[in-house]
Amino acid sequence: MNGSVPEAAAPMSVPEATAPLTVHRRLTQEEALRLGSDIQRRIGVKTSRQEPLARFTTMRVGGRADLFAEVHNLFELRALVRFARQRDVPLFILGRGSDLVISDGGVPGLVIHNRAQGARIDGERLIADSGLPMAKAATISKDAGLSGLEFGLAIPGTAGGAVWANAGAHEADVRSVLVSASVMRLDGSEVVLDPGGLALSYRHSILKDVEPGAPEVVTSATFRLEPADPGVIAERLDEIRRWRQAHQPLGMPSAGSVFRNPAQGPSAGELIDRLGLKGRRIGGASVSEKHANFIVNDQKGSASDVRRLTEEVQAIVRREHGMELQPEIVFAGDWSGWEPAA
Numbered sequence: 001m002n003g004s005v006p007e008a009a010a011p012m013s014v015p016e017a018t019a020p021l022t023v024h025r026r027l028t029q030e031e032a033l034r035l036g037s038d039i040q041r042r043i044g045v046k047t048s049r050q051e052p053l054a055r056f057t058t059m060r061v062g063g064r065a066d067l068f069a070e071v072h073n074l075f076e077l078r079a080l081v082r083f084a085r086q087r088d089v090p091l092f093i094l095g096r097g098s099d100l101v102i103s104d105g106g107v108p109g110l111v112i113h114n115r116a117q118g119a120r121i122d123g124e125r126l127i128a129d130s131g132l133p134m135a136k137a138a139t140i141s142k143d144a145g146l147s148g149l150e151f152g153l154a155i156p157g158t159a160g161g162a163v164w165a166n167a168g169a170h171e172a173d174v175r176s177v178l179v180s181a182s183v184m185r186l187d188g189s190e191v192v193l194d195p196g197g198l199a200l201s202y203r204h205s206i207l208k209d210v211e212p213g214a215p216e217v218v219t220s221a222t223f224r225l226e227p228a229d230p231g232v233i234a235e236r237l238d239e240i241r242r243w244r245q246a247h248q249p250l251g252m253p254s255a256g257s258v259f260r261n262p263a264q265g266p267s268a269g270e271l272i273d274r275l276g277l278k279g280r281r282i283g284g285a286s287v288s289e290k291h292a293n294f295i296v297n298d299q300k301g302s303a304s305d306v307r308r309l310t311e312e313v314q315a316i317v318r319r320e321h322g323m324e325l326q327p328e329i330v331f332a333g334d335w336s337g338w339e340p341a342a
């Protein structure tokens with residue numbers, strides 16, 4: 001397969017026939033109860049029903065999961081993904097929830113909160129479980145005297161979420177340091193893909209091109225680093241920390257940049273700022289006064305407020321600049337019935 005990396009840490013290959021997925025299906029209470037006890041009995045992971053999800057996201061909005069499970073290692077992650085697929089249960093992988101606006105209607109099916117945070121240094125490489133926070137990946141690398149993942153400090157998400165988005169900051173992105181990622185495919189097989197195989201480009205990977213409810217799941221990622229003076233790396237981390245504090249509204253719930261930057265010309269933030277939209281508000285959501293490409297939530301906001309405001313900003317930029325800004329944040333969960341404002 002183009003872009004696959006056969007020699008890397010061989011994951012299990014377990015092709016399985018799966019029934020077609022009915023990805024938007026909600027689970028009934030009885031079904032969720034039955035699936036939850038099956039998961040507990042077979043895999044040993046506790047589940048909860050109707051779990052409120054807002055607290056697992058940095059935007060602090062969103063409804064409930066039909067069924068929710070937290071995994072703490074790759075065995076549990078793989079087993080739960082397979083379990084959901086074998087039973088045609090819609091699946092959603094939740095990392096740190098730092099790119100998400102989860103619908104007020106919640107998320108259908110099983111939500112797996114990925115807290116598989118294992119990591120090891122192998123020579124000049126960091127091999128991370130997909131639930132490892134990128135900030136932790138940055139400090140583990142620094143402690144090993146390895147440079148390259150400093151930008152991870154700016155990304156409040158997991159390694160899996162960062163691969164999914166090809167996250168980046170401070171002139172670096174996942175593509176620039178990723179050797180490969182192990183990915184569980186829809187048929188249950190696991191493949192090792194390099195940046196080409198993942199089609200990493202500006203805030204994009206092929207993992208984004210799947211049906212909601214039927215994700216391909218990153219289980220681990222291997223990063224290529226370079227030896228450097230730990231003092232120099234620590235200084236770079238401090239610089240990044242100071243930059244973020246100066247430029248981003250870190251004290252308030254948000255999901256990072258709302259829009260992708262246009263391919264050329266002013267950034268999305270500049271376009272929005274020039275139109276005087278800082279401070280514009282719908283319900284509890286407002287355009288940040290500190291960074292015009294952030295929408296912040298005053299804690300009382302809803303997912304609908306955030307989406308409505310996103311669409312309003314998009315419409316004003318379209319009207320005034322004739323440009324279509326594309327959201328970078330992800331509207332996840334059950335948005336059926338959502339009507340864009342006329």
Ligand SMILES: Cc1cc2nc3c(=O)[nH]c(=O)nc-3n(C[C@H](O)[C@H](O)[C@H](O)COP(=O)(O)OP(=O)(O)OC[C@H]3O[C@@H](n4cnc5c(N)ncnc54)[C@H](O)[C@@H]3O)c2cc1C
Pocket residue numbers: 058092093094095096097098099100114130131154155156157158159160161162163164165166167168169207215216217218219248250254255256257330332
């Ligand atoms: C204050 C702030 C600053 C930010 N700054 C930046 C920045 O500088 N650069 C940048 O690129 N981003 C930035 N972000 C956005 C965000 O941190 C990144 O997009 C991050 O990569 C999301 O990771 P996550 O684990 O939180 O994913 P989540 O938000 O939990 O999920 C996002 C998507 O990824 C999918 N996903 C998560 N884990 C996996 C997995 N293991 N396998 C398959 N799919 C998966 C989810 O299903 C979902 O569709 C910022 C966010 C905030 C709140």
